[in-house]
Amino acid sequence: MAKYATWLKDEKQEVSMGEQHKPFWQCMINKSVETSLSQKIVLDFGCGTGGFLRTLYAEHPFKAGVGVDLAESSVDMANRNKSSMPLEYYVAGSAPDLSNKFDVAFSYEVIYLMPDLRAHARFIANSLKEGGVYYAATGCHTANPMWEEWKKVIERKSELPCTDYSPEDFVAAFEAEGFTAAGQQLGFDGFVPLNLHPEYYPTTQSSINYYKRDVIIFQFTKK
Numbered sequence: 322m323a324k325y326a327t328w329l330k331d332e333k334q335e336v337s338m339g340e341q342h343k344p345f346w347q348c349m350i351n352k353s354v355e356t357s358l359s360q361k362i363v364l365d366f367g368c369g370t371g372g373f374l375r376t377l378y379a380e381h382p383f384k385a386g387v388g389v390d391l392a393e394s395s396v397d398m399a400n401r402n403k404s405s406m407p408l409e410y411y412v413a414g415s416a417p418d419l420s421n422k423f424d425v426a427f428s429y430e431v432i433y434l435m436p437d438l439r440a441h442a443r444f445i446a447n448s449l450k451e452g453g454v455y456y457a458a459t460g461c462h463t464a465n466p467m468w469e470e471w472k473k474v475i476e477r478k479s480e481l482p483c484t485d486y487s488p489e490d491f492v493a494a495f496e497a498e499g500f501t502a503a504g505q506q507l508g509f510d511g512f513v514p515l516n517l518h519p520e521y522y523p524t525t526q527s528s529i530n531y532y533k534r535d536v537i538i539f540q541f542t543k544k
């Protein structure tokens with residue numbers, strides 16, 4: 322798989338994306354993490370500049386965390402910013418063997434970028450321990466009324482093509498690879514910044530609806 326420096330072609334935008342995602346990561350964490358992670362090993366697939374695991378560790382300290390991403394500069398930034406937290410970040414394909422390693426895996430706005438969902442589900446199945454759970458959040462799917470426009474913007478600004486996946490496509494791929502599927506809306510109920518990205522959000526209501534309604538947190542449990 323091709324590697325690149327940062328997923329967004331503009332490195333400054335890549336860094337600010339990490340900062341802007343923080344309240345939504347916190348919402349995902351609040352809805353997903355039900356028990357202590359103190360003895361758990363966690364994966365962040367598509368970790369970008371690494372902020373998700375730093376946010377998770379601050380709220381739910383875990384035994385060890387690994388992030389993987391195709392973006393080499395983002396992974397470097399993640400490693401530079403991990404301070405004393407038990408974190409390791411790797412460029413995808415250069416990580417040590419991750420088989421049967423994780424109790425919990427997460428991804429935020431990544432699964433829609435997978436060219437082959439079944440292959441991704443197989444990778445996650447292989448990385449999780451028996452009974453492990455993968456929480457994958459995305460609003461980039463065909464049930465998002467803005468998706469057709471978003472796809473063009475994302476493909477112009479980033480390094481990867483997008484696929485038109487429906488929420489049902491994600492579920493079908495993971496079920497076919499031996500997971501049970503559940504889901505809920507992100508249901509973010511804080512204040513959403515407005516007019517930050519007019520190219521994505523044509524109206525105020527659409528910004529609010531996205532984080533309240535369109536982003537789905539999938540919970541895929543390995544049988």
Ligand SMILES: C[S@@+](CC[C@H](N)C(=O)[O-])C[C@H]1O[C@@H](n2cnc3c(N)ncnc32)[C@H](O)[C@@H]1O
Nearest residue numbers: 328342367368369390391392413429430431434
């Ligand atoms: C929209 S960004 C989200 C980044 C981060 N999860 C966040 O919430 O800020 C999608 C990320 O997925 C990464 N990605 C896409 N395909 C990948 C793959 N096959 N393996 C690892 N990372 C991938 C991209 O490089 C990018 O950093």
